[in-house]
Amino acid sequence: MPESLPADLVDLRDRLRAFIEEMRTIEGDLETIEGEEEAGVPVDVRARVRERSKALGFFGMTQPAEFGGTDAGALAMTVARETLAAANTPLSRYVFGPDPGLLRRAEGGLRERYLEPVLAGEKTWSFAFTEPSGPNAPERPTWAVRDGDDLVVTGRKAFITGGASADFYAALVNVDEDASGPGGTAMLLIDRDTPGVEITRRFRSMEGGGHVELSFEGARVPAANVLGKIGEGMPRAMGNIGEERLMSAATACGIALWTVDYTTRHITGGHRSGQRLGDREGVRLRYSDMRIETYAARAMLYRTARLVDAGEDAINEGAATKVYCTEVAGRVVDSAVQLVGGQALIEGHPLEHLYRRVRSMRLAGGASDVLRLTVARGIIEFDAGRL
Numbered sequence: 001m002p003e004s005l006p007a008d009l010v011d012l013r014d015r016l017r018a019f020i021e022e023m024r025t026i027e028g029d030l031e032t033i034e035g036e037e038e039a040g041v042p043v044d045v046r047a048r049v050r051e052r053s054k055a056l057g058f059f060g061m062t063q064p065a066e067f068g069g070t071d072a073g074a075l076a077m078t079v080a081r082e083t084l085a086a087a088n089t090p091l092s093r094y095v096f097g098p099d100p101g102l103l104r105r106a107e108g109g110l111r112e113r114y115l116e117p118v119l120a121g122e123k124t125w126s127f128a129f130t131e132p133s134g135p136n137a138p139e140r141p142t143w144a145v146r147d148g149d150d151l152v153v154t155g156r157k158a159f160i161t162g163g164a165s166a167d168f169y170a171a172l173v174n175v176d177e178d179a180s181g182p183g184g185t186a187m188l189l190i191d192r193d194t195p196g197v198e199i200t201r202r203f204r205s206m207e208g209g210g211h212v213e214l215s216f217e218g219a220r221v222p223a224a225n226v227l228g229k230i231g232e233g234m235p236r237a238m239g240n241i242g243e244e245r246l247m248s249a250a251t252a253c254g255i256a257l258w259t260v261d262y263t264t265r266h267i268t269g270g271h272r273s274g275q276r277l278g279d280r281e282g283v284r285l286r287y288s289d290m291r292i293e294t295y296a297a298r299a300m301l302y303r304t305a306r307l308v309d310a311g312e313d314a315i316n317e318g319a320a321t322k323v324y325c326t327e328v329a330g331r332v333v334d335s336a337v338q339l340v341g342g343q344a345l346i347e348g349h350p351l352e353h354l355y356r357r358v359r360s361m362r363l364a365g366g367a368s369d370v371l372r373l374t375v376a377r378g379i380i381e382f383d384a385g386r387l
């Protein structure tokens, strides 16, 4: 297989697989919720998964060592996310502790007020990046002006996952230049209960995620809540998205693995015609493409994870890997639906859920075509990358 893992990561994968089997018994009757959204998982089951994950040493993999985590590298996280996704269980989302994401580099008061409570599980946050689009889009993206020690924020954000219950938002804002300082993008931490911050819409997307739209009407936020400096907002946001892209690719590959495995069982099992579907040449051709594409996607995924761990500039490879792996997962699940037939479209069927899930992955964390432009720009304008 493409991963060729060192012994410690083979061990990690084996231990995770054993934990997945244990999770299935924790839940008791997993079949009834397989592939279902978070709402289907009882609160006490989530808590038990977290406790066992802590005891087994998985919980801290996403957390910095200075906070008691093990700060796993890109390859280890790739193995872990892919293995969990390949199990296709909704319980896997409770295995890891809160991920600091772009808060990781918070310093001083921001560290105490935001990063530490997040890692302790006392506060949650959401990433507020995407601006509204379409005919009613505002004339300019969310902006802020200085006023004494504060930034006064105006604008809207269109798609914030988990925003209804988040305690605060990490929002990308454009600070206007003035006599007291330069302008530029800033990553600003904004408490949900700040006057002038309003949730204007709550909605769900097709894969089951819950999101909000936000408006800022002259919301006054201390300038000290800027992560880093004014001007660093976009690079910080992109740094965070870079990690997310690799994890999204790992999840996509795990989904493809589960789907190929499911399809294998389906086409080699019985069929009402009396002949196994897998004995028909046309089915074999389609099935082989599923395997070939999954193999290629995984080869790309593992190579990129290794480049990241080696400290190389892998922005182009990360963007390309996210595009390719999520698109392969889309095609693989689509082919599986076709081969399994009408049953796969019945609400509650695992493929029905995965079909919705993989569709959203081509937009969340960066639209495929926009990432293609990143790849082209990296090569044509920056002469960077190895693609």
Ligand SMILES: Cc1cc2nc3c(=O)[nH]c(=O)nc-3n(C[C@H](O)[C@H](O)[C@H](O)COP(=O)(O)OP(=O)(O)OC[C@H]3O[C@@H](n4cnc5c(N)ncnc54)[C@H](O)[C@@H]3O)c2cc1C
Binding pocket: 126, 127, 128, 129, 130, 131, 132, 133, 159, 160, 161, 162, 205, 209, 360, 361, 363, 364, 365, 366, 367, 368, 369, 370, 373
């Ligand atoms: C499940 C899910 C969760 C999300 N969670 C969050 C979140 O927590 N925080 C957040 O900020 N956002 C979130 N998003 C939003 C997501 O990041 C955006 O939907 C995505 O980046 C695309 O932006 P957009 O929807 O504004 O579409 P647009 O940017 O308007 O793009 C729409 C389409 O237009 C085309 N296009 C756009 N620009 C170009 C170009 N320059 N050249 C060629 N073609 C182009 C592409 O085909 C693209 O797919 C989430 C989205 C989903 C689906």
